[in-house]
Amino acid sequence: MEEIIKTNQLQKKFGKFQALTDVTFSVKAGEVTGFIGPNGAGKSTTIRILLGIIKRSAGQAKIFGKDVWKDSLDIHKRISYVPGDVSLWGNLSGGEIIDLFMKLMVVETNKSERH
Known part of the structure; x- marks a missing residue:
């Protein structure tokens, strides 16, 4: 293997x-x-x-x-790492934070396509 x-x-x-x-x-x-x-x-x-x-x-x-x-x-390019002590926003779940980042990425992508 x-x-x-x-x-x-x-x-x-x-x-x-x-x-x-x-x-x-x-x-x-x-x-x-x-x-x-x-x-x-x-x-x-x-x-x-x-x-x-x-x-x-x-x-x-x-x-x-x-x-x-x-x-x-x-x-x-093939791996990622999230340390155990990361704390972004205590009132959001991990899934909610990912959703927020995805929305920000879409907004940024749309903004760069206009320019």
Whole structure:
């Protein structure tokens, strides 16, 4: 089965602090994977590296066989990420927020077609 995500000895340092040490795992097509662990375990740091938001200090990280740093634009055409701590408007449900964004997109598209 094709490996969708693959890390090999992934490391990240913030100054002298070693946030990740030799993280190695893979996720194959069709598998569901989750990160669990205490605060400070490196879950968010690993995800941010995979998304190309921060650069790894050492090791390898690939999604769809592409380097997560060098090929982040190509990778982002096929993936998305919503962090768990996002809070837009507390009085709207997730579906209502999506509906609002869709309406805004339609208005913006119509506006740009007129110009």
